Amino acid sequence: MLTNKHPAKRRWLDLAPGDNVLVLAGRDKGKQGEVLRTIPARGKVVVKGVNIVKRHVKAGNQSGSTSAMQGGIIDFEAPLDYSNVMLVCPSCSRPTRIRHVLLESGAGVIQCRHCGEPYERVRRTEAQ
Numbered sequence: 001m002l003t004n005k006h007p008a009k010r011r012w013l014d015l016a017p018g019d020n021v022l023v024l025a026g027r028d029k030g031k032q033g034e035v036l037r038t039i040p041a042r043g044k045v046v047v048k049g050v051n052i053v054k055r056h057v058k059a060g061n062q063s064g065s066t067s068a069m070q071g072g073i074i075d076f077e078a079p080l081d082y083s084n085v086m087l088v089c090p091s092c093s094r095p096t097r098i099r100h101v102l103l104e105s106g107a108g109v110i111q112c113r114h115c116g117e118p119y120e121r122v123r124r125t126e127a128q
């Protein structure tokens with residue numbers, strides 16, 4: 001019964017869109033930015049203004065995407081590996097490792113290691 005068919009069901013990424021993260025590795029090491037979206041299945045996050053890739057686009061040469069784009073160079077944020085970013089605590093503004101804690105209400109939240117402040121957010125499930 002060994003299969004690879006264990007999608008990341010239990011592996012919630014600790015990050016969610018809107019979180020502030022610090023980049024730990026790569027070209028943009030040391031930068032901070034807001035998480036635009038997460039790709040839990042691939043363990044990736046897209047951070048605003050980080051890991052910008054320039055792509056040259058020819059006008060009228062899209063394959064299947066929205067046709068509103070003009071030709072030229074577009075910038076977009078390439079996904080970063082989840083392990084290369086660290087959450088910045090909204091309470092103490094320090095990059096932190098986090099703990100998972102269970103509140104009395106039964107809600108699972110993450111907690112800052114520095115200030116111990118629980119960080120609760122609305123859990124969003126991405127449809128992708």
Ligand SMILES: [Zn+2]
Binds near residue numbers: 091114
């Ligand atoms: Zn903190």
